Amino acid sequence: MTRHVSVRLASERINHSVSSGNELPAFYTPGEVITGIQDFMRGHGTYAEDDYLKASVAGVVQKVNKLICVRPLKSRYVGEIGDVIVGRILEVQQKRWKVETNSRLDSVLQLSSVNLPGGELRRRSAEDEQMMRKHLQEGDLISAEVQSIFNDGSLSLHTRSLKYGKLPQGTLMKVFPSLIKRRKNHFHQLPCGISIIIGNNGYIWISSHKQDVVVEENKDEIENVDLQPVNRSDREIMARVKNCIAALVASKMMLDDTSINFAYEESLKYDQVKDLLDPEAMLDVALQTQDRINNILLE
Numbered sequence: 108m109t110r111h112v113s114v115r116l117a118s119e120r121i122n123h124s125v126s127s128g129n130e131l132p133a134f135y136t137p138g139e140v141i142t143g144i145q146d147f148m149r150g151h152g153t154y155a156e157d158d159y160l161k162a163s164v165a166g167v168v169q170k171v172n173k174l175i176c177v178r179p180l181k182s183r184y185v186g187e188i189g190d191v192i193v194g195r196i197l198e199v200q201q202k203r204w205k206v207e208t209n210s211r212l213d214s215v216l217q218l219s220s221v222n223l224p225g226g227e228l229r230r231r232s233a234e235d236e237q238m239m240r241k242h243l244q245e246g247d248l249i250s251a252e253v254q255s256i257f258n259d260g261s262l263s264l265h266t267r268s269l270k271y272g273k274l275p276q277g278t279l280m281k282v283f284p285s286l287i288k289r290r291k292n293h294f295h296q297l298p299c300g301i302s303i304i305i306g307n308n309g310y311i312w313i314s315s316h317k318q319d320v321v322v323e324e325n326k327d328e329i330e331n332v333d334l335q336p337v338n339r340s341d342r343e344i345m346a347r348v349k350n351c352i353a354a355l356v357a358s359k360m361m362l363d364d365t366s367i368n369f370a371y372e373e374s375l376k377y378d379q380v381k382d383l384l385d386p387e388a389m390l391d392v393a394l395q396t397q398d399r400i401n402n403i404l405l406e
Contacts, residue, residue: 277314
């Protein structure tokens with residue numbers, strides 16, 4: 108069996124930058140002097156030493172009036188109350204689940220913070236605690252909302268709303284949390300028939316809209332839902348959406364439903380989904396998407 112492998116020289120690699128401006132932001136490394144401390148205030152990612160303001164992380168400088176911060180290019184998710192996240196159950200503990208959310212510490216989902224079967228409102232009993240693994244077990248993916256933040260920085264989650272809970276069959280994609288654009292709504296139905304959850308923690312869930320309808324109709328008894336196989340056409344659309352998101356991430360573009368939908372429409376000129384994995388195709392999709400976003404901003 109032969110397989111086509113593309114090997115490129117370093118000098119032939121594609122530059123994925125889609126920046127409209129010619130001037131790139133200055134990049135600072137830890138310990139590098141940013142400015143004097145007399146005229147500015149010290150923000151995140153900086154420290155004062157010998158009357159100078161220095162960077163404590165590798166990243167680009169952001170200035171807000173006299174406040175100077177250094178935003179790292181790669182970092183763990185720092186949660187805020189009200190954030191929508193996608194996480195994976197790591198462990199079932201006493202009256203709570205431990206959830207991996209791409210943050211420094213594992214998050215916590217209390218038994219009292221989930222909906223009981225049938226939507227019943229009452230105190231959780233010992234019987235409910237024994238049934239925890241039937242509701243959510245290790246490896247399950249969930250969507251949730253950040254309810255509070257503990258003193259050590261770990262997050263407390265809840266899934267009391269019907270739009271949160273255990274996720275059906277689909278594809279999970281991990282991106283940098285800094286590329287997620289904060290919006291009022293992070294649950295989207297794309298015109299192509301695909302549902303996406305853009306988690307603030309950098310986890311994006313891609314699933315078929317048909318699967319979501321089945322789960323919504325049986326939300327109170329999620330463990331009894333018979334998940335049907337996703338047909339080939341839906342899987343191809345999901346793969347195309349995933350490759351479009353990868354193209355936007357390679358060019359460091361912000362992700363929301365508008366940019367993902369534009370990228371999907373621009374990718375339709377490539378008949379094969381695998382063609383979108385070529386660096387030239389990824390850059391082409393990102394450039395066309397950026398042009399459409401710029402045209403909207405100019406209107």
